[in-house]
Amino acid sequence: MIDESVIQRTIGAALGTGGEFAEVFVEDRRSTGAVLDDRRVEDLSSGRDRGAGIRVVSGDTTGFAHTADLTEAGLRQAAEAAAAAAQGGGGGTRVVDLTRQTAPRPNEIRTLPEDVAKATKVELLNRADEAARAEGSDISQVMVRYGDNRRRILVANSDGLLADDDQVRTLFAVSCVANGDTGMQTGRESIGRTVGFELFDIYDVEDLARRAARRAITKLQAVPAPSGSMPVVIGKGGGGVLFHEACGHGLEADLVAKKASVFAGRKGELVASPLVTLVDDGTMSEEWGAYSIDDEGRPAQRNVLIENGVLTDYMWDHLRARKEGRPSSGNGRRQSYQHLPMVRMTNTYIGNGADDPADIIAATDRGVFVAQLGGGQVNTATGDFVFGMTEAYLIEDGKITSPIRDGNLIGNGPEVLTRIDMLGNDFEMGHPGTCGKDGQGVPVGDGTPTLRVTSLTVGGTAA
Amino acid sequence: MSDELFSLADRVLSGAHSGEQVEVVVQCDRETQVRVYGGQVESLSSAESQGVGVRVVIDGRQGFAYAGTLDPAALDEALVEARDNAGFATVDEHVGLADPDGVAVPDLALFDPALAATPAERKVALATELERAVLGADPRIIGLESADYVDVMSEAVVVTTTGIRTASRDGACYVMAHALASDGDETQTGFGFSVGRDPAALDVGAAASDAAERATRMLGATQPRSERVTVVLDPFVTAQLIGIIAGTLTGEAVQKGRSLFADRLGDEIASPLVSLVDDPTDARAFGASQTDGEGLACRRNDLIRTGVLDHFVHNALTARRAGTSSTGSALRGGFKSVPSVGCRAVRLEPGDLDQDAILGRVGDAILVQSVSGLHSGVNPVSGDFSTGAEGVRVRGGQRAEPLREFTVASTLQKMLRDVVAVGSDIEWLPMAASGVSLAVADVTVSGGS
Numbered sequence: 001m002i003d004e005s006v007i008q009r010t011i012g013a014a015l016g017t018g019g020e021f022a023e024v025f026v027e028d029r030r031s032t033g034a035v036l037d038d039r040r041v042e043d044l045s046s047g048r049d050r051g052a053g054i055r056v057v058s059g060d061t062t063g064f065a066h067t068a069d070l071t072e073a074g075l076r077q078a079a080e081a082a083a084a085a086a087q088g089g090g091g092g093t094r095v096v097d098l099t100r101q102t103a104p105r106p107n108e109i110r111t112l113p114e115d116v117a118k119a120t121k122v123e124l125l126n127r128a129d130e131a132a133r134a135e136g137s138d139i140s141q142v143m144v145r146y147g148d149n150r151r152r153i154l155v156a157n158s159d160g161l162l163a164d165d166d167q168v169r170t171l172f173a174v175s176c177v178a179n180g181d182t183g184m185q186t187g188r189e190s191i192g193r194t195v196g197f198e199l200f201d202i203y204d205v206e207d208l209a210r211r212a213a214r215r216a217i218t219k220l221q222a223v224p225a226p227s228g229s230m231p232v233v234i235g236k237g238g239g240g241v242l243f244h245e246a247c248g249h250g251l252e253a254d255l256v257a258k259k260a261s262v263f264a265g266r267k268g269e270l271v272a273s274p275l276v277t278l279v280d281d282g283t284m285s286e287e288w289g290a291y292s293i294d295d296e297g298r299p300a301q302r303n304v305l306i307e308n309g310v311l312t313d314y315m316w317d318h319l320r321a322r323k324e325g326r327p328s329s330g331n332g333r334r335q336s337y338q339h340l341p342m343v344r345m346t347n348t349y350i351g352n353g354a355d356d357p358a359d360i361i362a363a364t365d366r367g368v369f370v371a372q373l374g375g376g377q378v379n380t381a382t383g384d385f386v387f388g389m390t391e392a393y394l395i396e397d398g399k400i401t402s403p404i405r406d407g408n409l410i411g412n413g414p415e416v417l418t419r420i421d422m423l424g425n426d427f428e429m430g431h432p433g434t435c436g437k438d439g440q441g442v443p444v445g446d447g448t449p450t451l452r453v454t455s456l457t458v459g460g461t462a463a
Numbered sequence: 464m465s466d467e468l469f470s471l472a473d474r475v476l477s478g479a480h481s482g483e484q485v486e487v488v489v490q491c492d493r494e495t496q497v498r499v500y501g502g503q504v505e506s507l508s509s510a511e512s513q514g515v516g517v518r519v520v521i522d523g524r525q526g527f528a529y530a531g532t533l534d535p536a537a538l539d540e541a542l543v544e545a546r547d548n549a550g551f552a553t554v555d556e557h558v559g560l561a562d563p564d565g566v567a568v569p570d571l572a573l574f575d576p577a578l579a580a581t582p583a584e585r586k587v588a589l590a591t592e593l594e595r596a597v598l599g600a601d602p603r604i605i606g607l608e609s610a611d612y613v614d615v616m617s618e619a620v621v622v623t624t625t626g627i628r629t630a631s632r633d634g635a636c637y638v639m640a641h642a643l644a645s646d647g648d649e650t651q652t653g654f655g656f657s658v659g660r661d662p663a664a665l666d667v668g669a670a671a672s673d674a675a676e677r678a679t680r681m682l683g684a685t686q687p688r689s690e691r692v693t694v695v696l697d698p699f700v701t702a703q704l705i706g707i708i709a710g711t712l713t714g715e716a717v718q719k720g721r722s723l724f725a726d727r728l729g730d731e732i733a734s735p736l737v738s739l740v741d742d743p744t745d746a747r748a749f750g751a752s753q754t755d756g757e758g759l760a761c762r763r764n765d766l767i768r769t770g771v772l773d774h775f776v777h778n779a780l781t782a783r784r785a786g787t788s789s790t791g792s793a794l795r796g797g798f799k800s801v802p803s804v805g806c807r808a809v810r811l812e813p814g815d816l817d818q819d820a821i822l823g824r825v826g827d828a829i830l831v832q833s834v835s836g837l838h839s840g841v842n843p844v845s846g847d848f849s850t851g852a853e854g855v856r857v858r859g860g861q862r863a864e865p866l867r868e869f870t871v872a873s874t875l876q877k878m879l880r881d882v883v884a885v886g887s888d889i890e891w892l893p894m895a896a897s898g899v900s901l902a903v904a905d906v907t908v909s910g911g912s
Binding site for chain 1: 527534541548583872909
């Protein structure tokens, strides 16, 4: 994307005020989006973002500047601004030799979305709309979204690292409204992978649309969600959101270092039910949170965070790892070249257990079965977290019965982790997610088999 | 500066073909972020970003493209891409750009040159001072997750072939702290902030004491039992609630069958105590703006008047479809998207009681001081409302023990009708809504059994 000698001189300029570490991150992103809503293809949009973020570390201070001007002069100006912000001590020049490094790609891209005709993308929207509406006359509105983006990045730093990646992601989502005697209800389904247009060879948009429509229609019969603490069975796939919130964020080394995590200082301790082995894996082929290198140039890794209930490690970015004198775990990510990297999850999941999912339901006298989770939020310092249920049912006498209306569940991470008493053998990855932290969103995946938490607080209105 | 932005926009506009409408938005932002930790600058970032968004309408079909640069070649490419994209949209007779409507653009003085003139050292000093003040506020404060100073200055122009030509310029800054408090056994957190258009307007002491107070008051908090109860929402919580309600009152939600209140204009949908207003022309609001996302003048819109649904907000498209005129409510997230429709500065008309007086009136209640998971637990289409919450028990009108790990649930429809008191204590917050204390009867609190 940029000549190596220019990068080298830019790093030299960034170290001009005596900083100990400098990094250049270059990004070139093209995206396409299309929306069909209210039976109309509303608009197709294209975007281009291209620029560089430069950081300089001096002592405990990081200076950062970014620019959309990728000429040598533009890069130098940003480098000097970052250096001034870091306010290092002496001066002097350092020449850094860059060594190009390669990391395995999680998967090959077969069909670049940019090579696909726009009309073909729009056609997918119409097919999904028709399929959703054909599912029943109760469907009163359908919105369909298509999105793809190709993000090429290059990272170079004063340790001599030089690496690049070409990341392609494709996403498709359907949101339906059903209207009945009980008011309106919603149903949503989405797929997203780090693949190109071949996504639609693997997944059928009509099938996705029908599932979203059925979810909305089913909820027309929903009764108010119960209120209070009770056993909760979480269905395979999207249940990973529970772990993302209940402990994932608390295992990010930046929060741990500031004692803003309930899991600080607990490495080696039993923090969860022995059934729980939690993995964060950026190398998972085709998954939404996968990449070849992170946004600091480090190869993605498979990191075991909790093994049989014991906390084995946290997740690390360059800065935190450097302070501890250990390698980064490949979790340094940023939303764009306009942002500083920080510790982020990739694909976070719990592996299979031994229970038959049907047995988990049958063994539950009274409770709630959550088939699809919405987003969530956690306070890492206290461990208190919430997550939404967007498709859920009552469990009565060991059977799944009435659908229930949307609501939140609330719990405390360290407590909930110890209350997992059954784990299914039906592991699946869930829906593509966007994880927000400190104002930055990055794509993440999660997954679980069906599992049971002996007690969680369900935030409904029914006694 | 705006001359330069106008000339870039004009350059793109000059490429319009006959028979097509073209809208060009050019925006330039300057942002500084300082984070301090342990008395040292942890990070200091200072950057300028700019870009252009181009919308083309040809024969009732719309296309859009943006570029995150003002490089001339990229500007030309954006117009070509937007035009090409328009060919794939469905024909819609109502699609089109805004037309000038004669409403004068208010002069709100949203940009204070003092902000642009503030040196980086002063910004670092504010964040450092904030961290020190939080640490000194209470012996139970064990540290901070973050102590930040942030400012953003933005300048944008909208130029169209339909005759719109407006410029806007604003700036704002804030300090914000997230404090950690511990009594040895447990840790709790709290935030505090202060917002202004000029660093001199920031009250670092108040931000620090708010953060320390919010964190320490939660120490020893327990989970309440499930019950039906009256809740009093802190202004910060009320602001988030009315932001969600305002989202259901847009022309887009109504026309697409996603609003609870679609056919309720003129109906009593709320307690007579409730008057909901969107007024971006009030410069005290963080979301104040002179112009909307399509370049029309912002104006005050009354959404609910003493409980009666009075108005929906519109952009050019939804207004045309509804057979009315735009309320100046086109929203856009910078230059990277087509305009949607929504509110910028929602507030409730204040009542005449402060929070203490409201607590005295309701007697027994739960004071909800923070909520989490509104994005996951509130369904603005069905109206189901469920949120994680923290707060304090209120007994005999007095604040008692702290409570955590509970949810508050009802429906948006029911909560509007169940409002029993609106506070006089308006707080201007760094979001698209302002808050007052609000008492809502008969909600379900879920906690332990």
